[in-house]
Amino acid sequence: MATITDLSAPLGAAISPNNTRLYIANSTANTVSIIDTATRAIIATVPVGTTPWGLAVTPDGRQVHVANNGSNSVSVIDTSTNTVIETVPVGNQPTGVAITPNGLSVYVANRGSNTISVIQTLNAMSPTLGPQAGGTILTLTGTSLAGATAVRFDTTPAAIMADTANQIVVVTPPGVGVAQVTVTTPNGTSNSKPFVYYPRGDAHSLAPAAGPTAGRNVITIKGDQLATASQVLFGPLPTIPIVVSDSQLEIPVPPGLAPGSVPLTVTTAGGITTGTLSYRYVDPPNPIALKPTTGTVFGGNVITITGQNLSTTTLVTIKGIIAQFSIGSNVILSAVVPTSPAPGPADVTITTTAGTVTLPGAYIYT
Numbered sequence: 025m026a027t028i029t030d031l032s033a034p035l036g037a038a039i040s041p042n043n044t045r046l047y048i049a050n051s052t053a054n055t056v057s058i059i060d061t062a063t064r065a066i067i068a069t070v071p072v073g074t075t076p077w078g079l080a081v082t083p084d085g086r087q088v089h090v091a092n093n094g095s096n097s098v099s100v101i102d103t104s105t106n107t108v109i110e111t112v113p114v115g116n117q118p119t120g121v122a123i124t125p126n127g128l129s130v131y132v133a134n135r136g137s138n139t140i141s142v143i144q145t146l147n148a149m150s151p152t153l154g155p156q157a158g159g160t161i162l163t164l165t166g167t168s169l170a171g172a173t174a175v176r177f178d179t180t181p182a183a184i185m186a187d188t189a190n191q192i193v194v195v196t197p198p199g200v201g202v203a204q205v206t207v208t209t210p211n212g213t214s215n216s217k218p219f220v221y222y223p224r225g226d227a228h229s230l231a232p233a234a235g236p237t238a239g240r241n242v243i244t245i246k247g248d249q250l251a252t253a254s255q256v257l258f259g260p261l262p263t264i265p266i267v268v269s270d271s272q273l274e275i276p277v278p279p280g281l282a283p284g285s286v287p288l289t290v291t292t293a294g295g296i297t298t299g300t301l302s303y304r305y306v307d308p309p310n311p312i313a314l315k316p317t318t319g320t321v322f323g324g325n326v327i328t329i330t331g332q333n334l335s336t337t338t339l340v341t342i343k344g345i346i347a348q349f350s351i352g353s354n355v356i357l358s359a360v361v362p363t364s365p366a367p368g369p370a371d372v373t374i375t376t377t378a379g380t381v382t383l384p385g386a387y388i389y390t
Contacts, residue, residue, distance in 0.1 A: 025224075026064060028059060028064050028066075028343055030057075030066060030173045031048055031050055031057055032050035032051070032052045032053035032055070033050065033051045033052040033053075034048045034049060034050055034051070034057075035049050035051040035076070035077050035078070035091075035284045036048070036049035036077055036078040036079045036091075036190065037049070037079075038059070038080050038081045038088065039081070039275040040081050040085045040103070041083060041084070041085045042085060043061060043083065044060070044061055044062065044087075044117060045058055045060065045061065045103070046058075046059040047059075047061065047079055047081065047088050047101075049072075049077060049078070049079050049090060050076065050209070051069070051075050051076060051077060051089065051093070052074060052075075054071060054072060054073065054074055054075065054094075055069050055070060055071050055076070056069070056070045056072055056079065056088065056090055056099075056101065057069055057110070058070065058085055058106060061217050069278065070101055070106055070107065070108065072090045072092060072094070072099040072101070072108060073090070073092025073094065073095035073098075073099050073111065074092055074094030074095040075091050075092060075093040075094030075095070076090045076091065076093070076099070077091045077092070077093040077118065077119045078090075078091045078118075078119055078120035078121045078133075079091065079121055079376070080121040080122060080123045080130075080164040081103075081123075081153035082123055082127050082249050083125055083126070083127045084090050084127060084152075085103060086102070086103055086104065087102060087103060087109075087193040088100070088101040089101075089103060089107045089121045089130055089132075089143075090121070090275045090356060091119055091120060091125065091132055091133075092118065093117050093118060093119055093135075095195050096113065096114060096115065096116055096117065096128045096134075096136075096347075097111050097113050097114060097118070098111070098112045098118065098120065098130070098132055098141075098143065099111050100112065100215060101162075105321065108198040109216075110215050110216060111173070112143055112212060112213060112214075112215065113210060113212055113213065114132045114134060114141035114143070114314070114315070115132070115134025115136070115137040115139045115140075115141045116134050116135075116136030116139075117134060117135045117136030118132045118133065118134050118135070119133050119134070119135045120132070120133040121133075127145075127147075128145055128147060128166070128167045129141040129142060129143075129145060129167045129168065130142070130145060130192070131143075131254065134308065139318035141212060141286060142167075142210075142211055143166045143168070143212060143214065143215070143271075144166060144167065144168045144169055144170045144207050144209055144211065144212065144214035144215075145165035145166045145168065145214060145215060145282060146165075146166040146181070146205070146206075146207060146212065146214045146215055146216070146217050147165055147166045147167075148162055148164075148165045148166075148217075149162065149163070149164050149165075149205060149219065150162070150163050151293070152178040152217075152218070152219060152220060153219075153220045153222050153252060153293035154196050154219065154220075154221060154222065154293060155221070155222060155224060155293065156198060156200055156221045156222070156223060156224065156294065157198055157224075157295060157296035158195070158196045158197045158198040158199065159195060159196065160195070160196040160197050161185070161193065161194075161195060162182075162193070162194050162195070162205075162219070163191060163192070164192045164193075164194070164205070164207060164217070165190060165191050166189065166190065166191075166207070166214065167189070167190060168189065168209065169187065169188070169190060169191070169192050169207055169209065169214070170187065170188060170209065171208065171209050171210055172184060172187050172191040172192055172208065172209050173189070173208050173209060174207075174208040174378065175192060175194045175205065175206070175207050175208075175359060176205070176206050176208070177197055177199055177203035177204075177205055177219060178199075178203045178204055179198065180197045180198075180199065180203070180204075181197070182194040182195060182196060182197050182334075183195045183197075183307060185231060187219065192202040192207060194197060196219065197229065199219075199221045200221050201217050201220075201221055202219070202220050202221070203218070203219050204216035204217070204218060204279050205217045205218070205219050211339070212239060215358045217390055220293075222249070222252055222292065222293035222294040222296040223249050223294050223313045223358075224249070224292075224295050224296075224297065224298060225247060225248060225249035225250050225253070225290065225292045225294055225297040225298070226245065226247045226248045226249065226297055226298045226299050227246075227247040227250065227273075227290045227298075227299045227301055228247045228299045228301075229245070229247070229301075230243055230244065230245045230246075230275075230288065230303065231243065231244050232377055233302070233303060233304060234303065234304035234305070234306050234336050234377040234378075235277055235303070235304075235305070235306065235377050235378065236306060236308065236377070236378040236379055237280040237282065237283050237305040237306065237307050237378065238275065238279055238280075238308070239277045239278050239279035239280060239305075240276070240279070240298055241276075241277050242274055242276055242277065243273065243274075243275050243277060243303070244270050244272060244273070244274055244275070245265070245272070245273040245275055245288075245290065246271060246273075247271060247273075247290075247297060247299065248270070249271075249292065249294060249297075250267065250268060250270055250271060250272065250273055250290065250292060250297070250299075251267055251270040251292075252268070252292045252293035252294070252330070253265045253267055253290055253291065253292045254268075254291055254292065254293075254370065255291045256273070256275050256288065256289070256290050256291070256298075257287075257288065257291075258277065258278055258280065258286050258288055258303055259280075259281070259286030259287060260281075261277055261278040261279075261280070261281070261286075262278070263275060263277065263278045264276075265290070273290070277303070280305035282305070282317040283305050283306060283307045283333075284304065284305055284314060285302045285303065285304045285305075286302065286303055286304075286305065286363075287300070287301070287302055288301040288303045289301075289332065304336075305376055306335075306336050306376065306378040307332070307333045307378055308333060308376070308378045308379035308381060309331065309332070309333050309334055309337070309374050309375075309376045309378065309379065309380075309381045310331045310332040310333055310381070311329050311331035311334070311357075311372070311374055311381060311383055312330055312331040312332070313329075313330050314327050314328065314329045314383070314386055314387065315327065315328055317387055317388060318384065318387070318388045318389075318390055319361050319363075319387070319388075319389065319390065320389070320390055321363065321366065321367050321389045321390070322363055323360070323361040323362045323364065323376050324361065324363075325358055325360075325361050326359070326360055326361070327358070327361060327387065328356065328357070328358055329356070329357040329359065329372070330355060330356050331355060331357075332354065332355060333354060333376065333378060334351065334353075334354055334355060334374070334376065335351055335353065335355065335376075336376040336377040337349065337351055337357055337374055337375065337376050338375050338376060339373075339374075340357070340372070340373070340374055340375075341358045341371075341372075341373045342359070342361055342362055342364075342370050342371075342372050342373075342387055343362075343364055343371065343387075343389070344369035344371070344373075345363075345364070346358055346362065347359040347362050348360040357374070361387070364389040366389070367386035367388075367389045367390055368388070368389055369386075369387070369388050369389075370385065370386075370387045370388070371384050371385060371386065371388055372386045372387050380386055
């Protein structure tokens with residue numbers, strides 16, 4: 025038989041699910057000792073409430089609930105940090121704690137008031153992020169939540185929209201930073217869940233700013249606070265962004281409804297980003313004619329190309345040779361004919377943000 029010493033009037037003991045940790049309630053020291061079962065050494069001492077008595081470990085081993093007989097409360101210890109993360113008020117002189125095998129309910133025996141406290145348990149919260157302006161529809165799930173009198177984000181109350189024994193729907197109030205969310209019912213207050221108020225992002229540039237009406241190309245948006253981007257709208261058309269970093273998104277462009285400019289908006293956990301961006305849908309180029317159609321192999325003369333959708337031209341080549349060009353309008357384009365190594369017909373190719381088109385043999389070198 026072995027003996028573990030350096031305790032203080034121990035009244036309760038609980039073992040972790042993996043059998044590696046033993047938790048002891050020291051009733052006169054107002055602490056819980058954490059013992060390594062392999063070495064039988066005390067590896068941590070956690071201050072709790074007054075006169076800790078019974079205690080229990082959650083089935084997942086992440087928390088220890090300690091009944092504080094002298095302070096009418098239950099301390100919740102986070103086993104990853106060995107610190108108290110919650111103190112939950114219960115009945116008079118709590119002595120024993122029991123947790124259901126599924127971890128959904130915590131029962132506390134109160135000797136002084138001859139009652140059992142059922143601690144409201146929050147198991148999940150969705151979403152866990154929202155804008156600082158508030159207004160997020162948030163769903164809390166757990167046990168013993170019926171008859172909620174308040175849902176608080178730290179000390180700020182939230183508007184309750186729906187309330188059942190296992191689910192509460194609320195609207196988040198405005199806030200900044202991380203708020204601890206708790207539910208209060210006539211039986212007491214639940215454990216807390218952290219809700220992060222995310223700042224409003226800024227999308228300040230995109231490239232390229234135009235592309236084919238058929239879509240399916242990819243553009244880049246740069247800005248700040250973009251890591252939680254969940255949707256980008258091209259006018260009314262949604263698409264899902266690819267988050268590269270907090271300052272950059274890659275966006276697959278959806279097919280447009282028609283050629284023209286549309287407003288572009290980015291939605292993050294902080295709401296719709298600031299900044300006014302627009303994207304231009306462009307149909308493929310449609311050159312109809314050029315003149316003159318002939319010239320010497322020395323080049324240097326200027327030809328005029330007429331057609332449609334020419335205003336986003338990025339490249340003109342004649343006989344595969346890059347030509348200097350200037351854009352007159354959406355229907356007219358001028359290009360300086362480059363020198364040719366030999367006479368004969370030459371293809372004229374025009375590339376825009378919407379695509380490339382070639383006029384075969386449209387210009388003849390003489």
